[in-house]
Amino acid sequence: MNIKSIEVWRQNLALSRPYTIAYHTTTEVENAFILIELENGMRGIGAACPMDYVTGETLEHTLAVLQSEPIKMLEGKPIERFQLYIKWFREAFAKYPAALAAFDMALHDAFCQTIGLSIVDFLGRRIKKMATSVTIGIKDVEGTLADAQEFVDGGFKILKVKLGQDLQMDIERLVKLRERFGYKIGIRVDPNQGYSYRDLLLFDALTESLQIELVEQPIKVADMSITSGLPADMRDQIAADESLLDARSAHKLLVPERSCGIFNIKLMKCGGIQGAQEIANVALSAGIDLMWGCNDESIVSITAALHVAFSQPHTKYIDLDGSFDLAQDVVSGGFVLEDGYMWPCDKPGLGVTIV
Incomplete structure (x- = not known):
């Protein structure tokens, strides 16, 4: 054809x-x-x-x-x-x-x-459904709790909290989230390169009891190699984001010692499904878990990320909330979202309908 x-x-x-x-x-x-x-x-x-x-x-x-x-x-x-x-x-x-x-x-x-x-079945489906995190931007404590309450009321089980402007405020926000919701929700954090190495050590010490699931790109890309000197359990929690662009940068994160335990793959960084598969292969050979992230994106590309994510046996986290806050889109369908869980529609291709 x-x-x-x-x-x-x-x-x-x-x-x-x-x-x-x-x-x-x-x-x-x-x-x-x-x-x-x-x-x-x-x-x-x-x-x-x-x-x-x-x-x-x-x-x-x-x-x-x-x-x-x-x-x-x-x-x-x-x-x-x-x-x-x-x-x-x-x-x-x-x-x-x-x-x-x-x-x-x-x-x-x-x-x-x-x-x-469907694309996921063409690639080889390994996962049926998974809970996605939903993102809270940098806000004061009151705004953070308000957003969290809305998300939890909507059925979401995992919150990803943006940090990186003020370490003291970051800790306070996380403590208040645990006080409000206990441990029935998962918490991930993303400082977006906002911490120094010293900040990262202090953050780890002060949040030890809060059961933070992962810390996404805590320090600047240029300083990422420093984290290879951290204890293995700390590195296991670090997800490389801005430091991970393609298979070549994936290899750099692993030598001479690995600097993280999670690769956050975004299709917009790696060039699509083929590029994502290359990074996933590097991760699989090195025992690195996969996280799948996004920007503010159409249902189209969010669905594409979901398909390739579910074709990888070492996908452990998805953070595919990028279309949730769009005021409009050019398609409908693509995936199902129910009580915080996502899975692709069982239709050929992406399974989207152009509107």
Whole structure:
């Protein structure tokens, strides 16, 4: 089956709940979309939300890549060779992982529809469902508790709390969460590179009784190698995020000694499903757990991340709440969310409906 046409556009999805992390505040979100239509009328869709503060890729870069002549040249080509197309474009556009991710997932979606399989079943499903964390931005204690109460009332079992601006306030917020909810909820934290090495040691000592599940990218990327000197149990709790871009950076996190125990894979950092699988293979060989994260993204790319996450036996955490606070989207469906648990729809491809 040949590719009939390729359409690319940008869209502001807006946010119903702006939030703050250690180094910026987000009030709205624009995504780029690519739609690949086959001659039989089936359409595969991909979405990109570039992380310019991590990868240096802007939305303008993303759109330029997706609208480039090499992409248009795929019109008339057979969808069955989609994996080869992804390989070509990963080599040509290696500096633009979000664009690659959108291209990758759109091709997977279109191809899997032609064979009548969901992407996760095409990749090899290993997980049926899993609880996702839901994110609380940097707020005062009152705001933190208010958001937490709303999420817990909504059935969520795991909170991820953004930290990194004020260590004393960070500790107070976490203590108050435990006082309010006890230990019936899981707590993960993300300082977004906001801590020094000394801060990290102090944080670990002061939160020992709070049963923090994991600490995501606590220190700056340039300093990440320092954590290789931490005790093994502390490293086991550290999830590399901004430090983890691709399989090459995954290897660097492991030598000469591993600096973390968890890889946080985001499709927008690694270039899509193929790139994510490469990182997952590195992790599996080294005994590293997988976490799957996101930005503020369309249901399209959140669903793609969920599919590849559920194809990996060492996926231990998902943090795929990026579409929950969007004011609008271009698709519906994709995944089921029930009492804080997520799982992909059992439909061919991504299982989304374009609205």
